[in-house]
Amino acid sequence: MYDTQTAIGFIKRCFEEALTGSLKLKRVSAPLFVHQQSGLNDNLSGVERPVQFDVPSLKNNGEVVHSLAKWKRVALKQYDFHAGNGLYADMNAIRRDEVLDNLHSIYVDQWDWERVISKEQRTIDYLKEVVQGLVNAMAETASRLHTKYPSVNIPIQTKVSFITSQELADLYPGLSSKDREHAYVKEHPTTFIMQIGAALNDGESHDHRAPDYDDWSLNGDLLFWHEPLKCAMELSSMGIRVDDKSLLEQLEKANATDRLAFDFHKQVANNELPLTIGGGIGQSRMCMLLLGKAHIGEVQVSLWDDETIEACDGKIFLL
Helix, strand or coil: CHHHHHHHHHHHHHHHHHHHHHHCEEECCCCCEEECCCCCCCCCCCCCCCCEEEECCCCEEEEECCCCCCHHHHHHHHCCCCCCCEEEEEEEEECCCCCCCCCCCCEEEEEEEEEECCHHHCCHHHHHHHHHHHHHHHHHHHHHHHHHCCCCCCCCCCCCEEEEHHHHHHHCCCCCHHHHHHHHHHHCCEEEEECCCCECCCCCECCCCCCCCEEEEEEEEEEEEECCCCEEEEEEEEEEECCHHHHHHHHHHCCCHHHHHCHHHHHHHCCCCCCEEEEEEEHHHHHHHHHCCCCHHHCCEECCCHHHHHHCCCCCEEC
16 A cells, blocks of 8 residues: 555656646646635536535635636636646545445546637647647656556557547447447547537437536547456546637526626626636546556545445555
8 A cells, every 4th residue: 555655646746747748737726615606616417516614704605616627717817827828736626426436436636727728729639639648648657657666567558549429429329328438448448539518419418518618519538448447437528618609509508597697607708718728637547547456445545335445355545
């Protein structure tokens, strides 16, 4: 367990170096919580309950973030970032309604990053370029890890297979969205599934996406084949963010136009925030992948049920 902890620290240091060099990012401090009425929290699929608490001194409630998807875009404006530069932060969150399994925990740790782009960069080609940069940073980290710990040898395939969610559905018409991912990523170990959120031809979406940060036509999930669990592992959800037009269209499709009352949404609708691209990269999941671990509790401290603790036979970290 001690060796695992030192390897986790090594992975995080190496990847941050590679990530910031690839995307020209500056590290900033990030909030653990936001005002309940700010509209800055990530609504996820719309049913998860954020952890809330009262703040007597402010006569207001705070809530622990689910992610920093919206906050980062506001911060880029406040910190006066310009096109070609961006920020990243260590994001820690609590998602109390998460269904616990080998890949999911109520504790979430991510590198949340965001970069200012120009109007001309709001394209699929630019999205692919950034995805490739992230994959290259991961491959560099895996290589450095193997040099330091020769017994750990899990190389990252740098060739990315890009496929849209509709193309994936057409390829595997009889499978659920998750089973499609497993089938495809098994044959293409580094995959980016594009255009997630909008309804497919069968009327169902590949996966839910909040309507107010990613542009559903310019986003996607980065997945890798995880051999110990023999499944596709999502390591990052990312995308080019909504502009005024796509925000309104997606809020209407999601029956969520009431969110236009929030300051964040007003700023996007009025073109007062910079155009950006961004996402989150799971820290614990990256460590799971690169160290060949079978349970996320082997690389982070969280709460687990007795059955899981017994099955993992002392290999997971406990509170």
